[in-house]
Amino acid sequence: MSLKLRIAAQFSRDAKLAYGISLMEAGEDPARGFSVLSSLASQGVTEAQFRVGRAYLDGMGVPPSLEEGARWTQMAAESGHVQAQFVLATLYTIGLPEGFEAQKKVSIAANAQPRPRVPDFRQGGVWARKAATAGYPDAQALLGYILTNGPEDLADQQEAFDWYEKAAQGGSSQGHLGLGMAYLYRAQDDETRQRATEELKKATRGGLSTAFYLLGVIFEQGVGQPRDPSAAAHYYRQAAEKGMPAAQTKYGLALLEGRGVTRDMQRAETWLRRAALNGETQAAALLGDIYARGGELPPNYIEAAKWYRLAADQGHGPAARALGLLYLTGAGVHRDPNEAARWFRVSAERGDRTADSDLGNLALSGTGSEEEKRALKARFERAAQDGDLVGAFNLGVCLAEGVGTVRDERTAAVWMKRAADGVVNAQYWLGRMMVEGRGFETNIAEGCAWLEKAAAAGMTDAQMLLAQMLVTGRAVGGKDHARAMAMYQTAAERGQVDAMFALGAMYGGGHDVPEDRVEAQVWFRRAAERGNGLAQLMLGRYLVRGLAGVRDEDEGRRWLQRASAQNIDEAKAELAKLGGHEPAARVG
CATH class of the missing domain: 1.25.40.10 (Tetratricopeptide repeat domain)
Incomplete structure (x- = not known):
């Protein structure tokens, strides 16, 4: 101064x-x-x-x-x-x-x-x-924006375009942005779309995140020019670094899938986390997927539940279904079929047809009042009569199990057969009803054929039932423990907890497959950590007795106590034999 x-x-x-x-x-x-x-x-x-x-x-x-x-x-x-x-x-x-x-x-x-x-x-x-x-x-440029986005009686697209042109000629980055968006809005040919791209590029000189983001969309979708994932990732990154949540989601997804940029799970998680904390629902759902599936990052179901809940609370249907599945299996949250049903309903109301199937399955658990069950059955019946195959499947479940209606297995079989051509769950139910003689004459061959179809489509319940039949010899062709074990393995790797326990039992001995108690203990632990009482019993036994080579009576006792809390009588008997409460020394 x-x-x-x-x-x-x-x-x-x-x-x-x-x-x-x-x-x-x-x-x-x-x-x-x-x-x-x-x-x-x-x-x-x-x-x-x-x-x-x-x-x-x-x-x-x-x-x-x-x-x-x-x-x-x-x-x-x-x-x-x-x-x-x-x-x-x-x-x-x-x-x-x-x-x-x-x-x-x-x-x-x-x-x-x-x-x-x-x-x-x-x-x-x-x-x-x-x-x-x-x-x-x-x-x-601002007047152009008001004329574009204001109340209907105020809007005037042509006048807005004229003001954007004047603003752009005066060097306004916002003018270039508005002009680029106007060209996109009115584009009927690639030449106009390319003009839009040029105006948006000029807008980026002013550092406008929206311009960077729109260029990302243009190159990702190939608007007016060939798709260019590398250019799309470049522009999404620029907008993301300027704090735009939608761009942070897009760039995080590009890193997650390796689209136009080297795949990098750690950086993808970082960008998606930023976007989710800034209110991006899709980013929160993607974070849930990352933590639930694991891969390069270890699975963390508690974190998965947190992000799925954040997305589900904002109306994301698939995230609501994923959260329901966590409550159904007890992964990362306490096991609660009623809470699972609540989230499945949220997902179904937002158009997720898979969640409708989940609701049909959950109806079997007795979840909800009788009035709710009748309303659910009526909803499924309306959908089935309109030709909806998922509705037909769910109506079949209600009729087969007497949920919200009188049990009627023969009518259930009719609806289930109608749904089986397009619904994997119906293929499983149809096969199961045939092998059990419910609504049909018992037909093991045809029932197994439907079960095979559902199992091949990834239906873990079908894989489980077929595996059990292969173990006991009820399947076509008799016993086949090696194939049963392969089916349990497939289902277990998809998160089926009972399959994890069954796989542990197969490895544990007494079957026509090589015994491997170390691997048995691995699978018992996986099932035990997800709340399976019998797996908790077996893991406790293995640790107390050192059946897999390492004895840890203290940890074994804790698992037996958890199994006992689930009213597993054998666990109570094991604890009674142990007596006392002092931890045992760990030995090799």
């Missing part, structure tokens, strides 16, 4: 204005600068009013206040200050506090709750038009 300017400020209003502005812009003494400018603003100096308004809006030299910032900005705007008119137009368009009055000085208590902001496109349009007509490029 020059001595000359300080001295001049004592005598000249213009010099005093320059002095206050320099104090604010240099950051030398913003509080003193605000004091100088506030004094001039009170005297009606337009530039000072504008500067005081910006100080309140930015919290520079004074505590921030949206209302006071808008009030002083409007004073300057009414005096013809073009930049103030643009700022005021922006404030009205974004939204000022409900009940805001420009002529009224506000006094807000320190603990007062902020009032909701109410966008006012009409007032925004009035002030934007004043600044736009005066030739202010960013105001011209």
